[in-house]
Each structure stands twice: as structure tokens, then as C-alpha cells.
Amino acid sequence: MKKEKPDYFRKLLKKLIVELEGALDANKETTETVSLDDSIGRLSRADALHAQNIAMSLQGNIQIKLNLARQALEKISSGKYGVCVACNQPIAEARLEAMPETPLCVNCSR
Ligand SMILES: [Zn+2]
Structure with a gap:
């Protein structure tokens, strides 16, 4: 890796982290505010739980x-x-x- 490359990837990663933190915050609302009373409009309880599950697995990712x-x-x-x-081989x-966040080369990720 060339000398200037680490700085380049550091910037990419910092940008990615900011984006992901923003996405976590935005998604939090969906995972935390599913109410199970009848005030959720046309969504049934099952639909609300389904939406919550999707949001939680997205949150995990x-x-x-x-x-x-x-x-x-x-x-x-x-x-x-x-x-x-x-x-232990270099990643392309x-x-x-x-x-930029991947810890695995293309062969090992398969
Ligand atoms: Zn590998």
C-alpha cells in the first residue's frame, strides 16, 4: 500500500462511520416506538411487529x-x-x- 493510501482510507472510514451512526439513530425510532395498542392506524399488531423485526435486523446489520x-x-x-x-494476504x-470496512479478501468472504 502506497504511503498516502492509509490517509485516504481513514477518510473513507470516518465518513462511513458518520453515515452509519446517522442510520442507527434514524432507525432507532422504528425499533423503539412500536406501540401495541390500537392507536397505530391501519397497521395490525402483526404488521407492527413485523416492521419492528425488520428494523431490528437492519439495526443489527x-x-x-x-x-x-x-x-x-x-x-x-x-x-x-x-x-x-x-x-493474511493483502486485500485488493x-x-x-x-x-473500506471489510476485514476479508474476496476469496475468504465467499
Ligand atoms: Zn483472505
Whole structure:
């Protein structure tokens, strides 16, 4: 990895973290405010629970990605960024550009 690359990916990751934190906040409302009384309009209780489940699993996905992005930032600081955690081979930069938070190379992610 070239000398200026870590800075570039650090910026990408910081931007991603801000976006994910925003998405978590926006999604929180859906997971927390499903009320089960009859004041939820035309949504039935089952529909409301279904919507809540979707929001919660989305929340989980965002949280996982956020954790990976934070770990990737730490790896940049320790100089270990861009190396696959499974096979220790470098991760292609095109892949890191698309998914800067990924800890796995394309082969190991399959
Ligand atoms: Zn690998």
C-alpha cells in the first residue's frame, strides 16, 4: 500500500462511520416506538411487529458494519489495514474502496 493510501482510507472510514451512526439513530425510532395498542392506524399488531423485526435486523446489520469500520480505523493506526484476517494476504484496493470496512479478501468472504 502506497504511503498516502492509509490517509485516504481513514477518510473513507470516518465518513462511513458518520453515515452509519446517522442510520442507527434514524432507525432507532422504528425499533423503539412500536406501540401495541390500537392507536397505530391501519397497521395490525402483526404488521407492527413485523416492521419492528425488520428494523431490528437492519439495526443489527448497521451495528456490525459500524464495528468493522471502527476496527478497520484502528488497523490503519497500527499499520495492519488492508490485510485479510483469514489468510493474511493483502486485500485488493478496489475491494477496499467499495467496502473500506471489510476485514476479508474476496476469496475468504465467499
Ligand atoms: Zn483472505
